[in-house]
Amino acid sequence: MVSRREVLAGLPIVLGLSEAEAAAAIGVSATKFRELRKAKRMPAPRRIDNRLVYDVDELRTAFKSMPHDGDESSEGDTWGDV
Numbered sequence: 001m002v003s004r005r006e007v008l009a010g011l012p013i014v015l016g017l018s019e020a021e022a023a024a025a026i027g028v029s030a031t032k033f034r035e036l037r038k039a040k041r042m043p044a045p046r047r048i049d050n051r052l053v054y055d056v057d058e059l060r061t062a063f064k065s066m067p068h069d070g071d072e073s074s075e076g077d078t079w080g081d082v
Helices: 004-010 019-026 030-038 056-064
Strands: 046-048 051-055
Touching: 019 030, 019 051, 019 056, 051 056
Parallel strands: none
Antiparallel strands: 046 051
């Protein structure tokens, strides 16, 4: 059996994603991702020299704040503060 430490040692640590990767990570097209960005429903990228990079933790937080299917509002959403 492989230990947790051995598994973790082999995993890549990803902190930033390109726009295409960020879109894929949340399950939408790059076009839809740009629409979400324009509407400020997704975070702005960080700039590293001439590259724009999306922070995976900020993407996760923005994604988690999206309503579940059937939710009319965030009221009563017990997962909204996670």
